[in-house]
Amino acid sequence: MLKELDSLVDFSRAKLQWDILIILATKGPSSTTEISQTINTSRKSIIDAIRKLVDKELVTKVKHDIYGLSDKGKELWNKIDSVLNIEVINGNNHKGQSKDEDILALENLSQYFYLINLSKMITINHDGLSLDKAARELGVSRQTLKYYLELFEEKKLFRVIGKRTHFKKNIYKCVLMNEGKRLLFRLPEFTKMKNNLPLKLLLRLTNSYTLEMANVKVMGFILISLPLLMYFRDQLGLIELPWLYAVIFLALLSVFAQILSR
Template identity: 45%
Template sequence: MTMGYSVFDTLRELDSIVDFARAKLQWDILFFINSKGPSSVSEIAEGTNNSKKAVIDAIRKLIDKELVVKVKYDVYDLSEKGKELLNKLNDLINNKTLKENIMENSDLASVNVNPAQYFYLIELLKAALINNDILPIERISRELGISRQTLKYYVDLFVNKKIFKKINKKSLFGKIRTCYILTSEGKKIAYKIPILIKIRNNIFLKILLKTTFSLRYESALIRLMAFLSLSAPIIIYYRNVSIVHIIGIIWLYILIFTTLLSIFAYTAMR
């Protein structure tokens, strides 16, 4: 679990600097300069198959982010920060454990996902399994701390790979909304990934996530701590009020129950 979330934290950090979904040209420029060395605008435009204007606009943004520096005239090179960024991405892509996890799962290998996509896929599959095979886009975006646009990019990617399916669903009030559901092919993949098998069989984790309206164990704990820490002072302050005394007893049982639930959920994940 720790390795997984450290990798995902790296993904989130990279995405916060240069958005994977909306800044493809910026990534292309970084990759081009990294492979070719200091390059002119014309060389970059030709190498990335983009107009000079688009390249200049993208380079300006990269300079603002301190990822690219001007060498002379219209020649640009990676800054130290830019090199560090690409080194992190390279380490992520070449992560041996990730590659082994992907290759061990023949179904996952067949859909041709790279290590970066792998972790987004795991999080999406996990969220769908917890949420009755439906992807709660807003909640995933909020809990993972990534933009909705970036999340949508990966969802669409996996829709094209037949892991999820886009459908239109009518609400109780007759309003049509777009939903993404896990396909049978997606379930086939999910049920062969060790971490998802553990989650599927972890009844304690499912109860914990359901009761806290969370998608991740860490998020559930944060919400529990927030609830308990905010409610405790109020109960203590009004402890002499009869109804609050009863609420305090219920609160104590909730504390014991959720603590044990968290421990059992964590133990079952190991």
């Protein structure tokens, strides 16, 4: 089910689209200007994101410059609420919740975006997280990522058990708490990811935190290597064969990591 939701709006890449869906679901039909002011983003970016949501049939134009959730968009919202059991709450509306409900309640889907991606990184990268590097791969600011890491630590989903400096970068050693495991590892995708040895090896070899970034690096390595191997094929000598094997190995590793992630 999570893959079905992710195919509609990519959890790891489409944060702006999720923000728009949140606003339309909580506030109702809104103009692009209102949405732009609410999330402090340029109106042009909002219009581009809404156009993609309209193409996916998740958002529909109500009139003039006003947009609202389509029937498909409402269905998506209901699936997120019922299947993943994550509530979108406003302010202090969670006062009557039990302790467990309060821990698992996320104030909006932006928090879910960061929870999913940080959890993946923590699960696979046992050596610790560089917030600068993680922020670059997710396309967000370091301050934003640090805020959410601290937020989830307060919710007892994560725990920062150590911090060290490496080449002037802060590396955070994090672990998933029991509540975080209870929330995340009931999802088949996380079980697959935890047991995905090709993915772990690929991320380590490419020095990446996400499969998407690792694939980009592998593709770049292949695109650079093949022309060089062809051009210098008579001059490389003993280097040529190991280099070619490395290209093939990384390509196959990327394919298997992708397959086992599905």
